[in-house]
Amino acid sequence: MKKSFIYGVAVEGNNFTDREKETRRLKQDFENGQNMILISPRRMGKTSLVRKVQTLVDTKSIVTVYMDIYDCRNEYEFYNKFAASLMKQTAGKAEAVIKNIKEFLVRLSPTLSFGPDPNNELSVSLGITPKDYSPEEILQLPERMAAKMGKHIVVCIDEFQQIGEFPDSLKVQKKMRGIWQLQNNASYCLFGSKKHLLTNLFQSKRMPFYQFGDIMFLQPIPTEDWIPFIRQKFEEKKMSISDALIEKICSTVQNQSSYVQQLAWNVMLNTTKKADEATLETAIEDLLNQNSLLFLQQIENLTAYQMNFLKAVAKGVHTDFTSKEVLSTYDLGSKSNVSRIKTVLTQKELIEKTPNGIVLTDPVFELWFTKEWCE
Numbered sequence: 001m002k003k004s005f006i007y008g009v010a011v012e013g014n015n016f017t018d019r020e021k022e023t024r025r026l027k028q029d030f031e032n033g034q035n036m037i038l039i040s041p042r043r044m045g046k047t048s049l050v051r052k053v054q055t056l057v058d059t060k061s062i063v064t065v066y067m068d069i070y071d072c073r074n075e076y077e078f079y080n081k082f083a084a085s086l087m088k089q090t091a092g093k094a095e096a097v098i099k100n101i102k103e104f105l106v107r108l109s110p111t112l113s114f115g116p117d118p119n120n121e122l123s124v125s126l127g128i129t130p131k132d133y134s135p136e137e138i139l140q141l142p143e144r145m146a147a148k149m150g151k152h153i154v155v156c157i158d159e160f161q162q163i164g165e166f167p168d169s170l171k172v173q174k175k176m177r178g179i180w181q182l183q184n185n186a187s188y189c190l191f192g193s194k195k196h197l198l199t200n201l202f203q204s205k206r207m208p209f210y211q212f213g214d215i216m217f218l219q220p221i222p223t224e225d226w227i228p229f230i231r232q233k234f235e236e237k238k239m240s241i242s243d244a245l246i247e248k249i250c251s252t253v254q255n256q257s258s259y260v261q262q263l264a265w266n267v268m269l270n271t272t273k274k275a276d277e278a279t280l281e282t283a284i285e286d287l288l289n290q291n292s293l294l295f296l297q298q299i300e301n302l303t304a305y306q307m308n309f310l311k312a313v314a315k316g317v318h319t320d321f322t323s324k325e326v327l328s329t330y331d332l333g334s335k336s337n338v339s340r341i342k343t344v345l346t347q348k349e350l351i352e353k354t355p356n357g358i359v360l361t362d363p364v365f366e367l368w369f370t371k372e373w374c375e
């Protein structure tokens, strides 16, 4: 059976629900040259949204360049990806890429290659080192290229929190900010999923990227948008599902986009004609099993205190962890111990702070953890 629901990778076309408001806002920002920061928990749909907006802008006046820097470990790895993406994506054919490089990066002799498959993407390896080009020259590229092309360039950088991991990160960030903020023909859409890292990069007054652009926290897709989406997928397979059951799918995973699609798919696999409560129960069990290995890895090295803290949160404690009662009921050690636990679990992205206190980050982890560890 062809998959009706897609999860874990960026989606497009009829696998993408509307997200109309966000699409419109991001598109406007692209068109107005407004710098933009997009933050959300994992697997909520950032990449899909940015990809979608890329297809909507008027290519006569705007060129969008997309890069994912998850694998860049230092400044120059970043510059190489940055420059190569610009060279490639502002050009159509290979000849145009070469022309770009000759024009904008004259001091290089790059290697270009195609994968074995004829449809395979052109791979550009520039090999830029500090001897060839300074950081400033590379960071200026979008502006220079845009001016030359007579278009506006929007540079979209996915998993941007990665720059926080570079050696000498603060210095690198200062250079970037200093140069990018003066550009008139290029703007930036920076996004990623490690919420606590990104929030630190953009919302802390001490940091170079403070107030660099509009910050948008991507919200979950509302249940009323999921209902027609999921119902239609079932109808295409000559199956039916009630609105109430779709609502339960959404609430079970707290509307986290990827899990909604994964759970809906599990439900469909267990349905012959009409999905019902029993189908959903089985589907949820499948969902927990599919993710349990990953969850086990995530808690593998936790200390007893850290586990106890997770248990407290799973059982509904969200604030006042240092009160006598919570400390002793859940065996969390001393007050100062609690703050250390919080730091570690936040870094591991198992918990996060919300206006209502501390919660578990991942809704399915929460279900799994409650079932396995809190009974």
Ligand SMILES: Nc1ncnc2c1ncn2[C@@H]1O[C@H](COP(=O)(O)OP(=O)(O)OP(=O)(O)O)[C@@H](O)[C@H]1O
Pocket (backbone or CB within 6 Å): 006, 007, 008, 009, 010, 011, 015, 016, 017, 018, 019, 040, 041, 042, 043, 044, 045, 046, 047, 048, 049, 192, 193, 221, 257, 258, 259, 261, 262
């Ligand atoms: N607009 C949407 N409509 C329907 N499903 C969506 C939508 N956006 C995201 N999803 C679901 O969420 C999954 C993850 O989407 P995507 O990769 O865009 O998210 P992300 O926030 O970039 O994730 P990551 O944190 O891994 O980078 C998709 O595979 C899909 O199942």
Ligand SMILES: [Mg+2]
Pocket (backbone or CB within 6 Å): 046, 047, 048, 158
């Ligand atoms: Mg992504």
